[in-house]
Amino acid sequence: MSTKKVDIIFDAGCAVYDVLDKGLAMPKDDVINEIINSGLKGRGGAGFPTGLKWKFAAAEQADKKYIICNADEGEPGTFKDREILTKVPQKVFVGMALCSHATGAEEGYIYLRGEYNYMLKELQEKIDIFNNQLQQRGVNFTIKIKSGSGAYVCGEETALMESMEGKRGEPRNKPPFPTVAGYNAKPTIINNVETFVYTTMIVRMGANDFKSLGTADSSGSKVFSVSGDTPNAGIFELELGMKLNDFVDEWGDGDTKAVQVGGASGHCVPRKNFGETVIGFEGIPTGGSMMIFNSSRSMYNVLKNYLEFFVEESCGQCTPCRVGCQQLLKGIELIKKGDRKPSYLDDLKKLAESMKISAKCGLGQSVANPFISIIDNFKEEIIY
Amino acid sequence: MSNTENLIKELVEKHGKCRNSLMAVLQGVVAKEKYLSEDAMKKVAEHMDVSAADVYGTASFYTFLDTVPRGRNVIRVCQTISCDMAGKDEIIEALEATLKIKVGETTHDGNFSLLVANCMGWCHMGPVMLINDDVYTELTPQKAMEALEKYVVSTNN
Numbered sequence: 345m346s347t348k349k350v351d352i353i354f355d356a357g358c359a360v361y362d363v364l365d366k367g368l369a370m371p372k373d374d375v376i377n378e379i380i381n382s383g384l385k386g387r388g389g390a391g392f393p394t395g396l397k398w399k400f401a402a403a404e405q406a407d408k409k410y411i412i413c414n415a416d417e418g419e420p421g422t423f424k425d426r427e428i429l430t431k432v433p434q435k436v437f438v439g440m441a442l443c444s445h446a447t448g449a450e451e452g453y454i455y456l457r458g459e460y461n462y463m464l465k466e467l468q469e470k471i472d473i474f475n476n477q478l479q480q481r482g483v484n485f486t487i488k489i490k491s492g493s494g495a496y497v498c499g500e501e502t503a504l505m506e507s508m509e510g511k512r513g514e515p516r517n518k519p520p521f522p523t524v525a526g527y528n529a530k531p532t533i534i535n536n537v538e539t540f541v542y543t544t545m546i547v548r549m550g551a552n553d554f555k556s557l558g559t560a561d562s563s564g565s566k567v568f569s570v571s572g573d574t575p576n577a578g579i580f581e582l583e584l585g586m587k588l589n590d591f592v593d594e595w596g597d598g599d600t601k602a603v604q605v606g607g608a609s610g611h612c613v614p615r616k617n618f619g620e621t622v623i624g625f626e627g628i629p630t631g632g633s634m635m636i637f638n639s640s641r642s643m644y645n646v647l648k649n650y651l652e653f654f655v656e657e658s659c660g661q662c663t664p665c666r667v668g669c670q671q672l673l674k675g676i677e678l679i680k681k682g683d684r685k686p687s688y689l690d691d692l693k694k695l696a697e698s699m700k701i702s703a704k705c706g707l708g709q710s711v712a713n714p715f716i717s718i719i720d721n722f723k724e725e726i727i728y
Numbered sequence: 729m730s731n732t733e734n735l736i737k738e739l740v741e742k743h744g745k746c747r748n749s750l751m752a753v754l755q756g757v758v759a760k761e762k763y764l765s766e767d768a769m770k771k772v773a774e775h776m777d778v779s780a781a782d783v784y785g786t787a788s789f790y791t792f793l794d795t796v797p798r799g800r801n802v803i804r805v806c807q808t809i810s811c812d813m814a815g816k817d818e819i820i821e822a823l824e825a826t827l828k829i830k831v832g833e834t835t836h837d838g839n840f841s842l843l844v845a846n847c848m849g850w851c852h853m854g855p856v857m858l859i860n861d862d863v864y865t866e867l868t869p870q871k872a873m874e875a876l877e878k879y880v881v882s883t884n885n
């Protein structure tokens with residue numbers, strides 16, 4: 345077996361306005377059903393079925409609905425949305441317009457992280473052209489950009505909406521979910537950049553062609569961002585459901601000891617598990633980040649770097665995450681220095697596990713992923 | 729009216745006097761002045777008709793909305809793992825030595841502030857830094873020094 349490269353997202357031969365016209369000519373329900381049938385799940389990390397999200401939003405009665413494209417891309421090791429917005433932004437816009445057609449939302453926003461300000465001008469020019477095209481077609485939908493200002497947690501959908509409302513990016517309680525009460529408390533469909541491109545391409549190619557790729561739980565393909573100890577770093581679109589072994593055979597440097605799948609908030613897989621690990625929603629899901637570590641790397645440094653990241657990026661709103669992240673970081677430092685017994689790691693593990701169930705949002709809930717997978721597999725490196 | 733207040737007035741007119749525009753207005757001030765002074769935040773509050781505490785609350789949440797004075801050019805070196813493995817320490821050391829400041833500080837002439845920040849979305853091309861909005865990838869100490877030169881010249885003009 346090997347990994348299978350796919351060329352859907354960056355396919356330059358796609359006439360985007362033809363897809364737009366095709367989709368606009370379809371009844372709303374047909375668009376939604378096509379997306380549901382494709383089995384497409386969100387590419388931003390959480391993996392909620394996209395067609396269902398659109399269906400829920402379409403069913404809401406409201407004087408206003410919004411569409412948001414999540415271009416906050418803050419997960420360490422992820423850089424594919426930047427590339428998509430640079431190379432094929434029209435496909436993103438078409439996906440948003442099709443979503444508007446399907447759900448009745450008339451205002452669309454791209455929430456672009458502040459780190460990508462350098463592309464603002466060009467992106468705005470392309471949006472202006474697209475908005476104009478929509479107007480010519482008599483479509484009542486416009487896209488605007490809102491910028492972030494350097495906060496990872498604002499990638500979380502409700503924090504993002506708070507930020508768009510000019511507030512601190514503190515996640516809200518769910519429910520209500522955004523499809524019921526999102527931006528300005530109106531029904532809101534929020535999808536990742538890559539997700540919108542796939543909706544465009546599913547309308548173009550049909551659900552069945554899309555589904556012919558991937559597995560039952562993880563249909564289609566996905567754009568991966570590969571970094572770390574690899575001779576071939578970069579962005580690759582691959583069929584979902586691959587074995588990590590096959591991935592490492594192709595991207596490793598021959599000395600791979602672990603792969604962090606899904607960024608800082610993802611899971612660390614040690615070499616001994618490469619063979620049994622499936623990349624997809626039935627195995628380890630990922631927003632696309634694949635960070636490769638070879639045997640020269642200290643997994644203590646890796647974990648410490650991740651924890652420092654979470655300490656800085658925690659919004660501080662809930663205690664389990666605010667204090668938990670700090671204590672996990674302090675804890676491994678104390679063990680390393682010999683100021684705590686190695687058995688203290690078990691206490692820290694319990695803390696991480698309790699954060700998983702008590703933290704308010706996905707940030708605090710997911711700290712246990714890297715923490716437990718790294719200390720379970722590389723205990724010696726953490727202690728000595 | 730001070731320059732800052734004029735700027736704020738313009739920004740509020742452009743983006744609309746509406747709570748949802750607060751980020752855009754604050755971003756506009758930082759783009760010009762590099763940070764939000766207490767005075768600027770009070771003026772934003774006045775012109776947008778929200779409380780000053782609210783403005784400060786929002787501003788203080790975001791890494792890129794600085795509330796302490798910064799130099800005319802803000803350098804942010806990525807400190808996250810892929811850039812760390814690619815050698816970000818060496819870049820920071822070289823910048824510290826050249827600018828004669830530590831991370832977090834501003835040069836005496838007020839031209840550069842040196843900061844670190846988290847993953848910037850160029851992990852396959854580390855080490856990476858931003859100077860203002862500009863991105864510099866695959867840095868070596870040499871390339872980092874060359875990047876600085878651009879900003880020295882432009883302020884002497």
Ligand SMILES: Cc1cc2nc3c(=O)[nH]c(=O)nc-3n(C[C@H](O)[C@H](O)[C@H](O)COP(=O)(O)O)c2cc1C
Binds near residue numbers: 419496499534537
């Ligand atoms: C801390 C945190 C950060 C997140 N960052 C992003 C992000 O940068 N981009 C993104 O698309 N989704 C991000 N998400 C997931 C979003 O909350 C949301 O699920 C997603 O945008 C939905 O789009 P999708 O269904 O198309 O994936 C993040 C979630 C959490 C908890």
Ligand code: SF4
Binds near residue numbers: 497514659663705709
């Ligand atoms: S889990 Fe962390 S980031 Fe999420 S709300 Fe709580 S403190 Fe904020």
Ligand code: FES
Binds near residue numbers: 420
């Ligand atoms: S780790 Fe430095 S840009 Fe992502």
